[in-house]
Amino acid sequence: MRWILPWLLTIPLAAEPVTFNKHVAPLVFQYCSPCHRAGEAAPFPLLTYEHVRQHALQVVAVTERRYMPPWPPEQGYGDFVGERRLTAAQLGLIADWVKEGCPEGNPIDLPPKPQFTEGWQIGPPDLVVQIPKPYRLAASGSDTFRNFVVSANLKETQYVRAIELRPGNKRVVHHANIWVDRRQWLRQREGEGGQPGFPGMDVSTEARSDSFDPDSHFLFWKPGSVLQPEPDDMSWRLDPGTDLIINMHLQPSGKEEVLQPVIGLYFASHPARLHPMLVQLEHDGALDIPPGDRGFAVEDHLTLPAGVEVLAIYPHAHYLGKHFDAWATLPDGTRTWLIKINDWDINWQAVYTYRTPVWLPAGTTVAMRITYDNSASNPRNPNQPPKRVRTGPRSEDEMGHVWLQVLPKKESSGDPRLPLQEAVMQRRLEKYPGDFAAHCNLGELLVTRGQYREAISHFQQALETEPASATARSGLGASLLADGRLDEAIRELKQTLFIAPNHLNARLNLARALGAKGDLTSAEAELNTILKQKPDNVDAQIGLGFVYLTQKRYEEALPHFQEAARLRPGDADILTNLGALLAVRGDLPGAVKAFEEALKLNPKHETARAYLARAQAALASKR
Amino acid sequence: MLAMLLLLMVSDADLLSPHGEKAVVLLFIRSDCPISNRYAPELQRLYKHYSSRGVEFHLVYPESGLTAAVMEVHRKEYGYTIPALLDARHQFVSRAGARVTPEAAVFVQGKLIYLGRIDDLYADLGKARRVVEHHDLEEILSAVVAGKSIQPRETKAVGCAIEELQ
Secondary structure (H helix, E strand, C coil): CCCHHHHHHCCCCCCCCCCHHHHHHHHHHHHHCCCCCCCCCCCCCCCCHHHHHCCHHHHHHHHHCCCCCCCCECCCCCCECCCCCCCHHHHHHHHHHHHCCCCCCCHHHCCCCCCCCCCCECECCCEEEECCCCEEECCCCCCEEEEEEEECCCCCCEEEEEEEEECCCCCCEEEEEEEEECCCCCHHHCCHHHCCCEECCCCCCCCCCCCCCCCCCCCEECCCCCCCCCCCCCCEEECCCCEEEEEEEECCCCCCEEECCEEEEEECCCCCCCCCEEEEEECHHHCEECCCCCCEEEEEEEECCCCEEEEEEEEEECCCEEEEEEEEECCCCCEEEEEEECCCCHHHCCCEEEEEEEEECCCCEEEEEEEECCCCCCCCCCCCCCCCEEECCCCCCECEEEEEEEEECCCCCCCCHHHHHHHHHHHHHHHCCCCHHHHHHHHHHHHHCCCHHHHHHHHHHHHHHCCCCHHHHHHHHHHHHHCCCHHHHHHHHHHHHHHCCCCHHHHHHHHHHHHHHCCHHHHHHHHHHHHHHCCCCHHHHHHHHHHHHHCCCHHHHHHHHHHHHHHCCCCHHHHHHHHHHHHHCCCHHHHHHHHHHHHHHCCCCHHHHHHHHHHHHHHHHHC | CHHHHHHHHCCHHHHHCCCCCCEEEEEECCCCCHHHHHCHHHHHHHHHHHHCCCEEEEEEECCCCCCHHHHHHHHHHCCCCCCEEECCCCHHHHHHCCCEECEEEEEECCEEEEEECCCCCEEECCEECCCCCCCHHHHHHHHHHCCCCCCCEECCCCCEECCCCC
16 A cells, blocks of 8 residues: 555645635745835835735746745755745645635735834944945946945944944845954045945955954845844944945846945943854865866865854855855764855855854864856856956955854863964965965964964064065064063064054064163153154053153153053053052052052952052051 | 827737838836846847837836836836837737746737847846846847848746736
8 A cells, every 4th residue: 555655645635725815925924025025125025915916926936946035055954043945835835826826815814914123123323324425336237346435433442232234225235244444454445436435346354453353243234134133242342443344246227226325333331251253264275266167176174172152154155156065073073064055146145143053062173165167057157258267356256265153162261262263373374384374373372372482483484475574573573572582572673663663563562672671761762752653552651651660760650650540441450550659659548549449440459459458558557 | 198008009910010110029028027127228228229220119018017107107217218018918928928027029020030038148037147148139130130031939038927917
């Protein structure tokens, strides 16, 4: 009787007719209406029976081929928030409904119309910034990639818990990324081609900063995305003097379109306590795709030195990308899939957030494999006939990245991101021996860890690649200073300032080195040079304070410590030093107050506690 | 306005029967189909070039719920100067055998000689080529204008389904 089974399966379980109100509406409201409504990206509304009936054949055509709802990741290779995938049974329901002539059904079966928030998704933002002038997109032509520079004009550092992009014209914006340009590097390109913004599918923000501050958040928008504020303790830092770059993929619509994107920023009440990090798998250096090649592959992997939670994933390639695989091999050999995309389409690229963070213990290897189709039969191929393609930011170049947003597990007192950053940079050196950025990064990282000799060696190797780099030479000077090699440090730092006279860190370290050698006059001169340029530089204020303190010039030292304390109110060290200075000047009540404040900020501050006891004892003996 | 209303009333027999032109092109479009909208500049270009060379063009809107007023708004929005007809009863759809928008039907002496895509910009839904290789409609029109004899042919157009009448 086994032959009966498949036959039985084709019989509908119930003879109930498929109707819009009972069967189709719930699917439409959940999967279609979020984008198919007025003001959203999709071309026509799907909110009522009439709407759907007037597009019935189209709905069947696009759903049965899984063109709609758009959801590129394969099922079973990662469990993501906001998954929009119809089951085979649901697809069958829609097809049957149309085959039966689109019956509307009983009104009592119709679920309530979906409700959507109009305007800003989570209420009025704390700050709204807009590109100054609208951008005009021509009626025809191929897709355009445009970057708009906006400045938040902040007076003080803020911590961003949510950012909402309103693209200004959702019909033509396929997706958008927001990048943080901490050095305002890209504003010089604003206005290229006589219109707001500048072209480019990817841009490098050159976001190297002097302090360890890796990228940590995906700021991504796609049609129909629901705004998700960061968890309370996971905001990201936005400083004064920082630009935001809105990178947009625009598609001509057949008529001229005007758009003027707006960003709404929502600030957190306190700095972040959890620091995620973006880890990139890539091997762009190996991207060299011969014309006609249909299966060119690029791979990368990274072994994690510490356990991490993977929060989200962002695969990225251009038009030739075909298959994406990303997975993790755990220390016990088992494999956890991170994502699989079988028909890559840049039009639907997105950041995917895991419904539950994926835990990967120390020793796990994460890996990616991306294949490319550079044949003439790939309709998306930008070159006909195909050409040799290498890596680059233009849409006719290629890229192959899998970005992971991970939260490293805190295992000791140090910053849990540091070991991970070190592993990333070591891996980078394996892929690109002599890589400048990797050597600089490792140098900085090893200085903070106290491994000065290794840091010196990395900066020296960085300088072999780029001898004129002020960043690398300043790093070398700082490492030599930390290692106590003062003469060499002074030589390198002076050389740095010869190349880059405004390099603040180099001048600060030069002053420290000179001070350590006992040349207080020269140290004082360097610090005054800094303060003439930047009176609010706390490190220079403290440095000058010490220069005077060492020479027992207490009256001159005092205003500098006071200014430092004013500029950085939460710093227990500054208050302790200020207290000590007040004490030697005989202002015991003032000293006690400063030590108490320091202890309020940091009750474990041993020096402040010891000094407080001595000051209180001295006060008591005076009475 | 008067001319438009007159056009709405013509029957397919009147429009497609020979009346001195080299060919009649029906361009099936939908007001809410992003693929057909994206073709507006290209269709206008073909119209400008070939209408002065003896080819007659008509936009055909096969949407049953569409009013003449909404159709006019759409034409203006996308800069169409090609005359348009509302095919609410699908007489032109049936005559040409059109299935999707945008799709072109070319009639010579009342006989259908081409039905299909305008060009190969779209390989599939969501798969726009970066480089258009085959300008199918233009090839047909230039052959017609040159007075060459053409074997009737069909291509597969990619776009939004023309819905069945209720």
